[in-house]
Amino acid sequence: MIENQRREGYYDYPVIRRPVWTWEIPAYFWLGGIASGAYLTASLAQRFGSKDDRQYAADGFYLAAAALVPCAPLLTADLGRPERFHHMLRIFKPLSPMNLGAWTLTAFTPLAFARAAARAAETGLLRGPLRVLTRLIPKTLVELTGTLLGLTLAGYTGVLLAATNVPLWARSKLLGGVFMASAMSSGSAAVGLAAARRRAPDATLHRFATIESAAGLGELAILTGYLAQSGKTARPLTAGRLAAPFWVAAVGAGTLLPLLLHRMAGRRQGRPLRILSSAAAMCTIAGSLALRWSIFEAGKISSEDQAASFELSSD
Amino acid sequence: MPRTAKGFFTDTSLCIGCKACEVACKQWNQLPADGFAMTGNSYDNTGTLGATTWRHVQFIEQAKANGHGLEQRWLMMSDVCKHCANAACLEACPTGALVRTEYGTVYVQQDICNGCGFCVPACPFGVIDRTPTDGHFEAGTAHKCTLCYDRLKDDMTPACAKSCPTASIQFGDIDELRERARRRLGELQARGESTARLYGMPESTEAQEVGPLHAFFLLLDEPEKYNLPSIPRLPRKTMAERYGWSAFVGVGFALVAAVVFGGRR
Numbered sequence: 001m002i003e004n005q006r007r008e009g010y011y012d013y014p015v016i017r018r019p020v021w022t023w024e025i026p027a028y029f030w031l032g033g034i035a036s037g038a039y040l041t042a043s044l045a046q047r048f049g050s051k052d053d054r055q056y057a058a059d060g061f062y063l064a065a066a067a068l069v070p071c072a073p074l075l076t077a078d079l080g081r082p083e084r085f086h087h088m089l090r091i092f093k094p095l096s097p098m099n100l101g102a103w104t105l106t107a108f109t110p111l112a113f114a115r116a117a118a119r120a121a122e123t124g125l126l127r128g129p130l131r132v133l134t135r136l137i138p139k140t141l142v143e144l145t146g147t148l149l150g151l152t153l154a155g156y157t158g159v160l161l162a163a164t165n166v167p168l169w170a171r172s173k174l175l176g177g178v179f180m181a182s183a184m185s186s187g188s189a190a191v192g193l194a195a196a197r198r199r200a201p202d203a204t205l206h207r208f209a210t211i212e213s214a215a216g217l218g219e220l221a222i223l224t225g226y227l228a229q230s231g232k233t234a235r236p237l238t239a240g241r242l243a244a245p246f247w248v249a250a251v252g253a254g255t256l257l258p259l260l261l262h263r264m265a266g267r268r269q270g271r272p273l274r275i276l277s278s279a280a281a282m283c284t285i286a287g288s289l290a291l292r293w294s295i296f297e298a299g300k301i302s303s304e305d306q307a308a309s310f311e312l313s314s315d
Numbered sequence: 316m317p318r319t320a321k322g323f324f325t326d327t328s329l330c331i332g333c334k335a336c337e338v339a340c341k342q343w344n345q346l347p348a349d350g351f352a353m354t355g356n357s358y359d360n361t362g363t364l365g366a367t368t369w370r371h372v373q374f375i376e377q378a379k380a381n382g383h384g385l386e387q388r389w390l391m392m393s394d395v396c397k398h399c400a401n402a403a404c405l406e407a408c409p410t411g412a413l414v415r416t417e418y419g420t421v422y423v424q425q426d427i428c429n430g431c432g433f434c435v436p437a438c439p440f441g442v443i444d445r446t447p448t449d450g451h452f453e454a455g456t457a458h459k460c461t462l463c464y465d466r467l468k469d470d471m472t473p474a475c476a477k478s479c480p481t482a483s484i485q486f487g488d489i490d491e492l493r494e495r496a497r498r499r500l501g502e503l504q505a506r507g508e509s510t511a512r513l514y515g516m517p518e519s520t521e522a523q524e525v526g527p528l529h530a531f532f533l534l535l536d537e538p539e540k541y542n543l544p545s546i547p548r549l550p551r552k553t554m555a556e557r558y559g560w561s562a563f564v565g566v567g568f569a570l571v572a573a574v575v576f577g578g579r580r
Contacts, residue, residue, distance in 0.1 A: 008539035011356050012372055013363060015542055016441040020432040044569060046578035080430015080445050080455025084458045087410040087429045095551065099409035099431045115451050147569070155561035163407065163550035164436035170550065176561030184568040207575050222564060303436060306542070315441060315545030 008310060009117040015309035016165045018300055024078040026292040028071050029179065030186070031155045032105070033288060035067035036154035037187010039112055041211065042148075043143040045191075054186075056195040058119050063190045065116035068109045075105070104156065108149040115142045147224035147280060154183035161299065167294070167312045168236055168302035172229035177222045179292070185215035186288035189258070189281035196274040196281070209262045209277050216259050223251070233308050236301035237294060246294040254287010320419030322466060322529035323395060323476065324492040326499060329483035330391040336370040337361060337393075339478035344369065347452045366444040367452060369460040370395050370475050375540060382478065392532070392541050393484055395475070396421070396442045396460035399547075400526025404434035404443050404459075406551050412457070419489065419529055420462040423498060428456040439525065439547035462530070489529055493517075496533055501531075510569075511535050514543060522548035569575065 009015075026151055042060025045053045076085040088102035120126035121134035124153050158179030163171040192208035200208075227234050237246050258280035266278035302308060340346065346367040354360050357374040361386040364371045375390035398420045405421050412427035413434060423443075434443045434457050463473035471477075477487035485492060490529040496513050503511040515521050515528030521538070522528070525547045538545050 008537065009538065010375060010542035013542055014441060015544060017363075017365075017435050017440065017444050019436045020445045028377065040565075040569060041572060044572045045576055048573045050576070078432075080432065080457075081428070084410075084427075084429035087427055088431070089410070090427075091409075091411040093411065096407055096409045097554070098407065098431055102409060118543050150561070150571075151565040155558065159554060159557045159561055160433075163554055165403070165439045165548055165550070166432075166436045169436075169449075170548070170553075173553065173557050174560050176557045177564040180561045180564040181568070184565065187360055204354070210575050211572045214575070218564060219565065222560075255511055269371070299436075300407050310539055310544060313546050313548050 009123075009306045010308055015305040015306055015313075016303055018303045019164070019166065020080075021078055021282045023297075024074040024288070026296040028074040028078075029292045029296075030289045031074070032071050032153050032157065033179065033183030034190050034285065035064040035071070035108075035112065036150035037184045038190045039064035039065065039108075039115075039146055039150045039187070040154075040184065041188040041191045041208075043147045045144060046139075047125045049207075050204070052201050053207060056198060056200040056204050057191055057208070058122075058196040059198070060187070060191040061116045061119045061195045062251075063187075064112040064146075065195060067190075068105075068112055070233075071105055072109070075102075075227075097156050097163050101153070101156045102161060104149055104180065108153050109147065111142055111146040111149060113134065115139065115146060118142070120262070150182075154187075155180045157183075161296075164297045165309070165312065166303045167233045167305060167308035168299045171231075171233045171308075171312055172221050172226045174226040174229060175295070178219070178226050178295075181215060181219035181222050182288045182291050185212055185219050185255075186285045188212045188215055189284035193281035193285070194276055196278045199274065202269045202273055205273055205277055206266075209265060209280070212281065213259055213262045214257050216284065220251075220255055223255075233302065233305075233311065236305065237298035240301070242294045242298045245290050248300070249290035250287050250294055251291075252285050254290050255284070258284045258287070318417045320529065321462065321475070321486065322398060322419070322489040322531070323462070324485045324487075324493055324496050324531060325326070326483050326485065326532070326533045327392040328499075328503060328508070328535055329481045330372070330393055331481055331483075332358065332372055332374055332389070332391040333480060334361075334372050335478040335480060336366070336475035336482065339474040340370045340460075341404065343369075343466070343474035344461070347450075350377060359458065364394055364440075364442050364444075364459075364524060366446040366458040371457075372543060375536075377536075377540075379540065387499055388492050390535055392534070393475070393479075394541070397440055397525075398460075398529035400522075400529065401524065401549050401551075403412070403437040403439060403525065403551075404457075404547050406549070407433040407437035409433060418462065418464070418467055420464065421459075421529075422461055422464055423459065424455055425452040425453055430455040430457065432457070437550055439544055439549075440540075455477060455493050460530075466551055472553075494532075499533060507548075508535060514538055514541075520546055522531060524552055571574070
């Protein structure tokens with residue numbers, strides 16, 4: 001009957017509420033992703049790699065365990081009632097990505113530590129009675145189970161954000177894939193970085209670089225799909241105050257630059273190869289944090305976008 | 316013990332914007348004030364629902380030129396938690412703090428909630444929120460309308476419905492309320508209110524994903540005018556596909572890595 005001057009909406013008030021999560025969440029996504037990617041790379045090397053691949057990739061088990069150490073504390077710190085962190089495990093409810101993630105982290109952490117301990121025993125780092133205990137660890141089984149749990153840990157985080165009504169996170173189908181690709185590129189980069197520091201043979205370094213670059217290319221492809229599916233909804237990420245962290249740090253320095261550096265390192269050997277690979281790996285790892293952080297922060301802006309909310313809930 | 320499903324029928328055509336519901340809700344549930352900020356937009360200085368605001372009266376001012384001048388009207392609507400049949404907050408909750416009660420309503424168990432905050436952006440209506448961790452009211456947990464669970468236990472009417480002076484907020488058995496709503500809509504349409512509609516009935520498009528609303532509304536304009544989404548989304552509906560893409564990328568990576576290592580073992 002009577003039309004308002006505004007096409008729709010109650011003033012410019014948001015339709016949904018702003019997420020209450022703080023920096024601990026993207027930091028956890030980043031570290032959990034590195035842990036998963038490193039564990040996967042290490043496990044696959046044990047199964048399929050050469051002797052050198054196996055030896056140098058096995059540092060990935062240490063990296064996974066180390067990256068997992070801050071994860072549970074970060075998640076706990078972000079709770080409104082941290083002393084009730086264990087309530088996450090009072091039920092098993094995989095329908096809730098948050099519950100699935102809590103269980104996955106709980107199961108994956110001891111496995112990663114067990115595999116790291118077995119590695120420490122192999123290299124002679126771990127001695128005495130503990131070393132005897134590690135003989136009881138079924139390495140292949142731990143690697144296989146850990147690989148599945150690692151994939152779940154790397155894969156649920158983007159789906160968790162997408163399982164909300166925040167337009168930037170929920171509109172595209174691909175956010176889970178974006179975070180998975182970022183986890184794999186940063187995790188394999190961590191393995192490559194450790195191997196370069198330990199002066200692994202060139203052939204092994206080249207293989208780690210190829211794997212990291214493949215993950216990086218995958219990340220670019222799926223990120224492009226994500227932005228295309230999000231359309232206008234992606235504006236809080238691609239324009240405004242998060243444009244610089246996203247385009248420069250996450251995409252430019254975090255994805256394109258490492259691809260370029262690895263390509264430059266392609267035919268090199270020895271020290272130049274190690275320097276270029278290390279630089280590329282560090283860029284990938286830092287870029288992964290920039291990606292999680294900028295998408296996370298942009299989601300908060302997106303949650304206040306009334307028009308984007310109406311668009312999300314009308315098709 | 317299973318009981319009949321209870322709910323609210325909020326008939327916005329009867330609302331006069333007195334905010335008695337807001338006050339009664341705050342008083343009964345001992346919710347703190349939200350400060351005295353003015354929105355500068357209208358007499359609605361509450362703004363939104365929130366952790367400590369479980370009823371919110373909107374003042375929607377509409378005007379259009381009709382040849383002689385500006386024709387104006389004021390739509391008023393007392394908003395509340397919809398107590399969805401398929402509640403996004405309840406499905407998101409990782410601790411089981413959010414439950415479906417014997418009245419069919421959605422309720423947060425304050426002693427279970429650990430304040431993970433997942434329900435907050437999951438709700439398509441922007442209802443549930445977490446209290447500040449440094450506040451003095453149930454700090455750091457999720458809060459929303461309980462449909463006065465404690466009062467229902469004693470066969471009492473929820474505070475907002477009890478205080479409503481115009482019967483804009485009606486409480487009762489959900490089936491009976493739906494019948495009443497359909498009759499009321501018929502009356503209004505017969506009087507020429509052609510844009511009047513019900514929001515949240517089992518047969519309406521809003522119920523596609525979140526199901527029928529246990530707190531439903533009679534509106535005088537499009538849902539968006541009241542900041543209500545036309546098809547509120549239930550995140551679960553698209554989750555499998557999203558996990559699928561995640562898995563596709565992860566398995567793809569594993570295959571590529573296996574090929575690059577290339578059976579050198």
